[in-house]
Amino acid sequence: MTDTVDTTNNAEEAPERPTAESGVIEVDAVEADAIDSELDSTARRAGSTDARRPSTNHVVVARTDVEWLGRYLLGTWADVRLAARDLTAKPEMQRIEGLSLDEHRQRVFGQLTLLVQNGQVHRAFPKSVGGEDDHGGNIAGFEELVTADPSLQIKSGVQWGLFGAAVLHLGTQYHHETFLPGIMSLDVPGAFAMTETGHGSDVAAIGTTATYDEQTQEFVIHTPFRGAWKDYLGNAAVHGTAAVLFAQLITQNVNHGVHAFYVPLRDPATKAFLPGIGGEDDGLKGGLNGIDNGRLHFDQVRIPRANLLNRYGDVAEDGTYSSPIESPGRRFFTMLGTLVQGRVSLDGASVAAAKIALTIAITYGNERRQFTAGSDTDEEVLLDYQLHQKRLIPKLATTYAASFAHEQLLTKFDQVFSGAADTDDDRQDLETLAAALKPLSTWHALETLQEAREATGGAGFLAENRLVGLRADLDIYATFEGDNHVLLQLVAKRLLSDYSRRFAKADFGVLARYVVEQAADRAVHGSGLRSLSQRVADFGSTARSVGQLRDASAQRQLLTDRVETMVAEVAAALRPASKLSKKAAADLFNLHQSQIIEAARAHAELLQWEAFTEAVDGPTGLASGMDDGTRVVLTWLRDLFGLGLVEKHLAWYLMNGRLSPKRAQAVGLYTERLSARIRPHAQDLVRAFGYGPEHVRAAIATGAEKARQAEARDYYRAQRAAGTLPAPEKKPGRTR
């Protein structure tokens, strides 16, 4: 059978349709020619005939092996994830809607103690203090908590991922022995006191000072003005009895920049602030109200010299400063670099939230009926409407891309933090990768939750269906642990510095045209500038035919070319900056800021696409044991993601002569067709996410809607059969 799409549609449009599993469809393994003629046909949009010709005898049945794919998605730390999902399945770990601020805070604090009892939170700590030195596993387990309650994920992240991790990574043996046990056991709940009211993403400019007093061998912590109050700190409003505090280290009248200090905050017994310390409750927030965010200020508060977390910078008794890292700038970024795990885990948690959202919306969309279209009596299933497919299925593709990309990020993170691959370059690559992926996945989660909410109508607005609560909680993911735009700007700076390093001595005019060395044989690039496999000028000839758009190498070229060209253009535009005054250079940079950030976004999208491609037909994918049918479905999904990116940036491809108007029009048709093809597999593709009813917990995704629809249809069917249905006043003439 070659008439793939029609077969599918027929199977889906029968009143009593089979499940996606039984509704398998057949497809040619090689389709380029066939799709070509399909797209050339003027009748293509009517869809009544399919001009596809078999170009090979090898026929593959498109299907989704849900169980296999589920395991594949679980990735390297599958066991940890499954254990974490067992835990998040327990009602006592889950959010209860409608709690008051205080009740929610207390509940989440109680859940943290359950995590400790359960041994869930110590994986990342050294074996010497009872941990497991398992960094990737730690994050994998941690990010799964988001399905129980994002407040639980973030509050435990504050305690162990920020407060504890700072003591671990910025402190030395004394700090580990002295402070980690209390942190790990939750005897000492703590805040991560970095952000100030006046300074968020610009940590280097914080105002709090820690001035060394040689006389008493103490640091004096001080808040010089209102803008330097620490702000938005989890655990600061109620529970925290200590903090890792970031302040400008001043000794011998020299400011050595931002360092971290261990600072007791409250009397553990009375919970009263210690002398010189004050604060405020940040109060109600848009979400994450299980966390007690608050503000802190310090009036000449003294702490022992030893409380400086001194791995990267130390002060001797006499006030002499020393550091293993000479450059203050590099030292600062090294210290901050240890905190990359926050971004890694937000990336993973956002992917998990998008998976929950799509599980809800696609399950409901597959059961809910609304409006009769092609029949007098049977209403249409929502997901059979083209628009509904267009709203949800590309988001499914992006979620798969983000999921595979996150697995790569987590692997990279584990390699660096385990020491398996821990050079400066590795660390920089990790930071760039995290800075690239976290913005995309956090925004994607918000967009997906919102689309799912709107696609489920009034039902989606009820708290019992979870979408609004998850969206409210994840809202802040877009700006914490680094504002998304600031992170993308970091990525762009890395791209520009990679670019200029490679061409430091070359003539620029030449470079702008010859964009970069051959790299067709290079596998996925974790970060940095992705190289183009051939000269831009040659591109037109290699993907002339419309059908080749679905070829992976054509997609790669289109996406890579865009990144390369944008980086080259920005680099050219900024080139005069070296000869300008600081002010004029800043103005020049500012004139190109949007362009710079757009280049970084393009790069991050390419990284997701590469990760998806690697998972499907790169070495990892080929070695995975994936069956051909599943590969067909995942390839459609990857194509939808890749061509969806091209469609999103279509104006760029047209303005820059990379696609002809005719080929550009084909892109939109393709993504529409691909969505329709994937539609019968959509339910299987969300089932493969592996979240059960105990994780999804949405009343509309339990099959209740299906039962209601069946009851209504049975009612009318019985009435019609019995002749008791009142006649309509006039036969309604619905479609002309």
Place this chain on the structure above:
Amino acid sequence: MTDTVDTTNNAEEAPERPTAESGVIEVDAVEADAIDSELDSTARRAGSTDARRPSTNHVVVARTDVEWLGRYLLGTWADVRLAARDLTAKPEMQRIEGLSLDEHRQRVFGQLTLLVQNGQVHRAFPKSVGGEDDHGGNIAGFEELVTADPSLQIKSGVQWGLFGAAVLHLGTQYHHETFLPGIMSLDVPGAFAMTETGHGSDVAAIGTTATYDEQTQEFVIHTPFRGAWKDYLGNAAVHGTAAVLFAQLITQNVNHGVHAFYVPLRDPATKAFLPGIGGEDDGLKGGLNGIDNGRLHFDQVRIPRANLLNRYGDVAEDGTYSSPIESPGRRFFTMLGTLVQGRVSLDGASVAAAKIALTIAITYGNERRQFTAGSDTDEEVLLDYQLHQKRLIPKLATTYAASFAHEQLLTKFDQVFSGAADTDDDRQDLETLAAALKPLSTWHALETLQEAREATGGAGFLAENRLVGLRADLDIYATFEGDNHVLLQLVAKRLLSDYSRRFAKADFGVLARYVVEQAADRAVHGSGLRSLSQRVADFGSTARSVGQLRDASAQRQLLTDRVETMVAEVAAALRPASKLSKKAAADLFNLHQSQIIEAARAHAELLQWEAFTEAVDGPTGLASGMDDGTRVVLTWLRDLFGLGLVEKHLAWYLMNGRLSPKRAQAVGLYTERLSARIRPHAQDLVRAFGYGPEHVRAAIATGAEKARQAEARDYYRAQRAAGTLPAPEKKPGRTR
């Protein structure tokens, strides 16, 4: 002075910058030539020189007359709006964050009684029952309530705009005399029982039945299955003692379609459900928790025959049905049409919410500093960053467009409901206009609130800064009173039927190329198909020069051409449907659903653009007494809106040969330049919205941030002056 932009930037970049009022800039009244050469210059992006040449001796100072513009924005019902703002300024009318569900519901119910005491809610009712027959004024006042608490707006909308309005518009004298007094006084809080669990936007298919029993002269209200439970009804969970209920009217074994009935629900004293009636609380929602939404079901509940709201359909004692409207379809849409005011008021409330959001984000963006760029000591004001401008200023332009468009919608509404212009065509135009504008403004409000939230970082996430609460409340505006996509589909059907009516007998092949009669002299079109002022084929020659993009007629052509072409394409594609089976026709429609909805969206965007243009330099604008400086600023803003639409759909213009790649690139440069030019006026433009601190109520928009920034800068300045600022370890090399 001709060097406009640089003057502005210099004024804005001084450390102690003047307010926008004093930082006036000068601009040529006629700029087309100048901008042309500016854009042709390769140095244009560096912005260091401005090649603009004066092409006229008439020099206008761009400025915003805030007081005048504020009055202009208030529109026809300025007095009502100002009175409503006095009311919403009162703390007892305002939302308190963090109330429990019950507390919030009780508070809002109490506020409704204050509205009654204040005489705010009866404007739309007839003079015969103590009202004022003032329909436009009623909506204007009502939509202002959103700034106090969206729950208050919507709960009062349920009581008087839906429940009361249904009795008024669907009932007759008996109902007015019997039921309106209790509704108006809030003695009878009531629900508007239309939506069912199984049917939202498809009201015609609801399952609840009202079967006439001649023996007792009663209607029997019945819920035949679970999907036919009434759902999401405000006032149903707790407060409602009656409802206007929509059900299939059955008499003499004929179903006459959906009609409305007045149904008592609860014992007014005990609040217990009356016999046969049951229900559930919808519980916590994503927002609007001051409203007690709930579900209702009916088991053979009997009501008197007279409780049928019988204006458009009646049942005699003997069970004979009669109606002044013969066609059941038209009757149904006439009954639903009386409810258009819900959509009108959501449109207006969404505009108000976007105004509040931008007032907060722009005020904060004008005070907040982050990162040093061009200086070692002074941090940049957020709104001086190009990206920040790009995030907020186009949204300011869209908000102005939506505000002017709403004023036109409200005027049309008032004309229809007052009877001043109340033909069938007028009613249809009103419904199409409301269906076009409500989706755009509700989505715009959500996007603006979200962008404002992210642009204000962690502060934006705190409830005290209002953005998250407003966003949560307005979320549902996108899908209630008609799902936005369903509404756009209604608009598209109107466009298609207008199109086919005009060309019913013409040969289609000709029509696809000649798109429509001359209409250059027609003013804004409230609805229906906007005509193109010349043949599409001619377009290329009329706007060949880049500079002409800013010409209003060029923008109109680009936007109109897109609507016309899309409608013609869809019409051509759907043409075979008349010869197909119902099923095949539905499939064909479905294949073009996205395209159809995109055409409607384009039409709605054009309507906003026309309204903006009319307000600036149409007859209304010219007669308004606007001074030239304000007109320059508003023209920039209108151009930013218009060219922003072209930029958003740039791929379409390129694929369809309407813009050359070079001209297309100019569009993006233009919107960037326009945002930068408007930037110094941004604060004035939000001040003109006229919302004071008592309406905005956001801690970050009070000037507190400005004071904090000043304190921090003073601190460092004093330390530097005194030589007490600790030296940096090394001179930081911030740029490069």
